[in-house]
Amino acid sequence: MIARLRQTVWSGITARVRGxxxxxxxxxxxxxxxxxTVRRGHVALVGVGPGAIDLLTLRALRCIEAADVILxxxxxxxEVVALAPRKARRIYVGKEVGAHAWPQPRIDAKIVEEAQKxxxxxxxxxxxxxxxxxxxxxxxxxxxxxxxxxxxxxxxxACAAAAHxxxxxxxxxxxxxxxxxTGTCREGDPLPESALHARPGTNTVFYMSVRQAARxxxxxxxxxxxxxxxxxxxxxxxxxxxxxLHCALRDLPDTLASSSxxxxxxxxxxxxxxxxxxxxxxxxxETVAPVSAANAPS
Amino acid sequence: MIARLRQTVWSGITARVRGxxxxxxxxxxxxxxxxxTVRRGHVALVGVGPGAIDLLTLRALRCIEAADVILxxxxxxxEVVALAPRKARRIYVGKEVGAHAWPQPRIDAKIVEEAQKxxxxxxxxxxxxxxxxxxxxxxxxxxxxxxxxxxxxxxxxACAAAAHxxxxxxxxxxxxxxxxxTGTCREGDPLPESALHARPGTNTVFYMSVRQAARxxxxxxxxxxxxxxxxxxxxxxxxxxxxxLHCALRDLPDTLASSSxxxxxxxxxxxxxxxxxxxxxxxxxETVAPVSAANAPS
Numbered sequence: 001m002i003a004r005l006r007q008t009v010w011s012g013i014t015a016r017v018r019g020x021x022x023x024x025x026x027x028x029x030x031x032x033x034x035x036x037t038v039r040r041g042h043v044a045l046v047g048v049g050p051g052a053i054d055l056l057t058l059r060a061l062r063c064i065e066a067a068d069v070i071l072x073x074x075x076x077x078x079e080v081v082a083l084a085p086r087k088a089r090r091i092y093v094g095k096e097v098g099a100h101a102w103p104q105p106r107i108d109a110k111i112v113e114e115a116q117k118x119x120x121x122x123x124x125x126x127x128x129x130x131x132x133x134x135x136x137x138x139x140x141x142x143x144x145x146x147x148x149x150x151x152x153x154x155x156x157x158a159c160a161a162a163a164h165x166x167x168x169x170x171x172x173x174x175x176x177x178x179x180x181x182t183g184t185c186r187e188g189d190p191l192p193e194s195a196l197h198a199r200p201g202t203n204t205v206f207y208m209s210v211r212q213a214a215r216x217x218x219x220x221x222x223x224x225x226x227x228x229x230x231x232x233x234x235x236x237x238x239x240x241x242x243x244x245l246h247c248a249l250r251d252l253p254d255t256l257a258s259s260s261x262x263x264x265x266x267x268x269x270x271x272x273x274x275x276x277x278x279x280x281x282x283x284x285x286e287t288v289a290p291v292s293a294a295n296a297p298s
Numbered sequence: 299m300i301a302r303l304r305q306t307v308w309s310g311i312t313a314r315v316r317g318x319x320x321x322x323x324x325x326x327x328x329x330x331x332x333x334x335t336v337r338r339g340h341v342a343l344v345g346v347g348p349g350a351i352d353l354l355t356l357r358a359l360r361c362i363e364a365a366d367v368i369l370x371x372x373x374x375x376x377e378v379v380a381l382a383p384r385k386a387r388r389i390y391v392g393k394e395v396g397a398h399a400w401p402q403p404r405i406d407a408k409i410v411e412e413a414q415k416x417x418x419x420x421x422x423x424x425x426x427x428x429x430x431x432x433x434x435x436x437x438x439x440x441x442x443x444x445x446x447x448x449x450x451x452x453x454x455x456a457c458a459a460a461a462h463x464x465x466x467x468x469x470x471x472x473x474x475x476x477x478x479x480t481g482t483c484r485e486g487d488p489l490p491e492s493a494l495h496a497r498p499g500t501n502t503v504f505y506m507s508v509r510q511a512a513r514x515x516x517x518x519x520x521x522x523x524x525x526x527x528x529x530x531x532x533x534x535x536x537x538x539x540x541x542x543l544h545c546a547l548r549d550l551p552d553t554l555a556s557s558s559x560x561x562x563x564x565x566x567x568x569x570x571x572x573x574x575x576x577x578x579x580x581x582x583x584e585t586v587a588p589v590s591a592a593n594a595p596s
């Protein structure tokens with residue numbers, strides 16, 4: 001019932017927004033040379049936030065409503081895809097592990113192919129495109145084809161989870177630093193040492209790390225985090241299946257195993273500034289090897 | 299001219315959104331017991347994103363449009379404040395260093411005082427409330443008064459800057475970890491060692507750190523970052539005075555000094571995974587002192 005009401009309200013709002021935009025644009029067009037000229041072959045990589053339709057930005061909404069072609073994957077809610085005009089073509093690019101997944105180069109090529117037809121292509125990205133969004137591959141492909149491209153930022157999962165739990169991700173005098181990291185990496189690369197960054201005064205959020213839970217637990221304990229420290233789990237934030245859990249660090253793998261939480265969850269650990277690490281040789285002897293200045297970051 | 303057009307377009311859209319919401323709510327109210335009951339004494343801590351009005355989320359827009367009282371500071375754009383209903387009271391709480399600044403406890407007390415009158419109080423926060431937003435103080439005060447409170451997440455400055463520059467903040471095989479840190483701290487606390495977290499495979503974004511530029515440069519160089527590494531500066535992202543610059547790390551203080559950039563800028567350094575640190579004893583001998591388990595993070 002509530003879902004139906006929400007849908008009614010939102011479809012009403014988005015229809016009006018679309019109508020207003022069109023009518024204002026119509027009124028303005030004759031007065032301003034060049035206004036509203038159809039831009040050909042345009043790509044927008046659009047962050048749609050964590051899931052709930054009302055966590056879209058107005059800019060994202062406007063992009064979606066102007067789309068000729070929408071590319072989306074399993075992380076994007078159907079309600080968001082439904083905001084595209086009826087005539088817009090919808091292309092499901094999967095990205096689920098296993099069947100029906102499109103490899104990244106195929107997605108890149110499809111974006112370019114559609115934009116080269118002169119269409120407005122909108123690639124929907126869960127959360128914010130710049131945070132674990134694989135945006136570089138798509139930007140590179142679009143730029144190489146000489147097409148116009150725009151990136152629309154979004155609300156990342158850590159912020160949505162913090163808002164929902166009414167927590168701060170940074171806290172003066174407690175955690176001056178927020179670390180967003182991942183347990184997943186490029187195929188063939190060694191797994192990232194995502195627990196390596198935690199230290200007193202930090203809040204660490206692990207994206208795409210559910211499958212690495214045991215490894216992350218062990219890494220954090222090796223860093224000196226007490227094994228009874230509270231670890232928060234936010235799964236499917238702002239989506240219908242949302243789950244918010246917490247457990248002691250030591251119990252993380254068991255807690256995940258006994259829940260229905262899948263890959264789309266974030267793990268959060270606050271390590272307050274005043275809590276020093278438990279003594280451990282792996283932290284105390286940590287070193288960074290010297291290199292030549294030729295490899296300087298740029 | 300463009301600004302006038304944008305204003306026309308947006309005021310049209312927001313008027314329609316408000317109208318739609320009201321009319322749908324009116325239609326629903328008789329059918330659903332309890333729907334639309336005025337909630338008394340409600341506080342919303344609302345992230346408005348980095349500045350541009352169209353980077354507001356729909357949820358933030360709805361909160362602002364339902365406000366009886368709006369509290370805002372110098373980081374919130376006037377266009378955003380103007381979205382509140384005409385009858386809403388607007389309270390400027392400053393927070394600028396020097397004259398007209400409200401200390402945090404006075405802001406907390408004002409929020410509570412207004413909500414206790416039974417009003418819908420909306421506290422606007424630049425960016426995302428959970429990231430350097432001082433949200434805990436306000437949440438604590440509101441909860442202590444037994445009032446209902448909601449947090450609305452927003453687009454944080456790092457994401458908006460990355461979208462504008464068309465960069466990724468995380469890059470598979472290059473920077474698996476994003477660090478958001480600050481050069482500013484609670485009065486009386488030692489300055490946070492914000493450069494301490496940088497290491498190969500990270501992207502570090504420094505918030506509120508312009509005044510600490512020399513210290514951050516020195517800290518990064520001490521960590522082993524080559525002094526010629528490129529540092530990006532994004533000032534007033536998505537605001538009228540937006541500036542995007544870059545310089546060699548060694549030149550950061552001079553670049554800032556010769557620009558008109560004030561405190562509201564972020565600094566960004568990517569340290570690719572394959573670039574090891576230059577050898578330095580402060581990194582190599584870094585240790586973390588042991589503590590008792592009684593101070594475990596929770």
